[in-house]
Amino acid sequence: MKGIVFTEFMEMVDEKFSPEMTESLLDEVDLESGGVYTSVATYDHGEIVSLVGKLSEKTDIPVPTLIQVFGEYLLERFTVLYPAFFEGVTSTFSFLDSIENHVHIEVKKLYNDAELPTFKTEKNGDLEMTMIYQSERPFADLAEGLIRGSVAFFGEEIRITREDLGDCNGSHAKFRLEKVAA
Ligand code: HEM
Known part of the structure; x- marks a missing residue:
């Protein structure tokens, strides 16, 4: 999965929860990438599943809800990052x-x-x-x-x-x- 999905997920956690929450996810989930994501690289999609699972554990919000909320957030970000797809x-x-x-x-x-x-x-x-x-x-x-x-x-x-x-x-x-x- 492209790094942009990971970097946007981290930003969402920073914004909707807190930077401390992002830090603790990265500390507590065992990630092959080490949790250092760049937008153009590619990572195992299982890493996002693990991160969302841990966020769910820590917030008591069900995994499907968290992923859906992330999808809504991501679409809003796509309107800013890729405006050409929305023109006309x-x-x-x-x-x-x-x-x-x-x-x-x-x-x-x-x-x-x-x-x-x-x-x-x-x-x-x-x-x-x-x-x-x-x-x-x-x-x-x-x-x-x-x-x-x-x-x-x-x-x-x-x-x-x-x-x-x-x-x-x-x-x-x-x-x-x-x-x-x-
Ligand atoms: C401007 C709009 C959009 C852009 C720029 C965009 C771009 C992307 C990118 C970069 C990925 C990651 C690919 C990867 O990880 O290798 C992705 C995955 C995905 N996109 Fe889009 N997307 C857009 C709109 C949408 C919309 C509206 C939907 C749903 C109707 C959608 C559904 C998905 C899904 C579900 C995935 C995850 C991969 C999978 O399910 O196999 N995308 N998209």
Whole structure:
């Protein structure tokens, strides 16, 4: 997993909890990388799972909640770090539709060792869209947070429901997004 995901996670812990919390996670989790992350390097995705697990232990907040909140935070950060992906895009549905065929393709060009999931999107009229997440990594909660963050960014009212697929380990899920009529 790219270092940018780790550096942003640490920043979120600094901001939403405290720099002391970040320090203690790095002290207490046994990390192959030693916990020194740079945004362009690549690290084992298991390290983020361990860090979130420890944060959950220390805060009593469930792991899925923490990962979803991180997804929301990350989307907000992407709007600052990669503004070009949002230019000229006016709705959640068209933005989400662009992830598989545009955003993640550009990400792959930028970091050729990026490990990305696949998304299949389908629009059912103007008010409904489904997005199927599939990955070799178990980050459906991250996808959910990123979707929630996108909805917040575009300021729309959209109901999100999730159905876990496959063996329900978080690597395959279907999201249904329904626009709440204004
Ligand atoms: C401007 C918008 C976005 C950018 C720049 C971006 C970029 C990235 C980057 C750099 C990674 C890490 C790849 C790696 O670790 O090797 C990643 C992973 C991921 N992205 Fe995106 N992304 C964006 C939007 C989204 C959105 C809206 C979603 C959800 C609908 C999404 C879902 C994911 C997931 C779930 C992963 C984790 C890897 C996995 O599940 O296999 N991304 N993305």
